[in-house]
Amino acid sequence: MTIPWAVATSATAVALSTTRSAVLRRQPSPCSAIATMSTAGEKSVSSDAAHLDTIFKQKKALRSVIRRDLKSMDPTLRSQEDEAIQRIVLEAPWFKACKGLCSYVSSSVLREVDTTRILSHILTSHPEDLQMRKKLFVPRVEDRNRNMRMLNISSTEDLIASSMDILEPAPLDADGNEREDVLFANEPVDLLILPGLAFDKAGRRLGRGGGYYDTFLSRYQELAEERNWKQPLKIALSYSVQIVDEGTIPLTPNDILVDALVSPSGVIPISSAALEICH
Known part of the structure; x- marks a missing residue:
């Protein structure tokens, strides 16, 4: 927008x-x-x-x-909300139906909504029907110029700690081959699971100021348009304290809206695409 x-x-x-x-x-x-x-x-x-x-x-x-609100959040409440949010995602029809997705790897240092269960479910679930398996891409920050790649992983062992103690995919796999980059993949992803600091029910998302996700989202949207792919559903995970009143988050021309929020109380569909899918 x-x-x-x-x-x-x-x-x-x-x-x-x-x-x-x-x-x-x-x-x-x-x-x-x-x-x-x-x-x-x-x-x-x-x-x-x-x-x-x-x-x-x-x-x-x-x-x-x-x-400040995240830092003062009660640990027990945080754990309860982490559990509720991940359960909602795992049980959602749009998650079960997706074949490929990008998701952030949660960081306790950043106090992000936990994604451990979600990623573990994807990486350890191996349905006999290969069509039911999900292809997972996770972020790797390349530099300080907003360049972030989403690389394919097949195991939690593919993740290494960055200088900020945030888990990221190693650039090469166990065989020494470059990991597949979602921007060069032959197939589209259906879902993007996004982090953030604050959100509102109009789809506004406040990041941490680096511009990495907005830059990536813009690039992927352009790619999908060029290849005539359906745009993936952009879902943000949010603690209760991260949802603010509409109009609180200011926007710049580079900010990209999310399609839906998942909070401890459930899915909050925002865009027309989300209203169709998130029943």
Whole structure:
């Protein structure tokens, strides 16, 4: 979803109109007209930059609040919500039906909703019918420039601890071959299980500020469009304290909405795609 940039105010419109009339009366040279357009453009860019700066400050403040709430969350309640959320996912028809998915590997350091049971179920379940097996891709952060790959794993032993003590797939498998990257896979995935710091019931998601997931989601959406694949369902897992009032999370043009939330109380469908699937 594309969010409009800051628009000119009525005062700015009047100013531009006055400037344009004055310029016409003076019959300016082409050079002076270009200079006037350049100044107006610079003001617009400056206004856009100020608007984005305000949004980034609002996001930073909200992150501090949610991090504090997560830190003070009762361990027993956290465990109960982890159990409830994972049970809801595992029992959901859209999870059972999916053949390929991307999912984050939960980190206790980041206080993310636990995905251990979900991933274990996928990696240890081997139905006789090969068509029922799920192909799993998990994230590996490549650098500090928002580059994150989703790589295929077949066992928890494929995961290694990063410098931040977060489990990620090793770039090579046990045979020394490069792992399959979902962006170069021949088949689409049906489901994306996403983390985040805060969410609302309109589909807004507040990440941790790195931009890794929004960048990946944008790339995968473009890939799906190019190959004429159905867009995967974007499901975010959320503790109760992470769900905020609508309008609390500000958006930038790069932010991507989720299709549904899974909270301890159940599935909250948001998009039309989710309303069709999440019964």
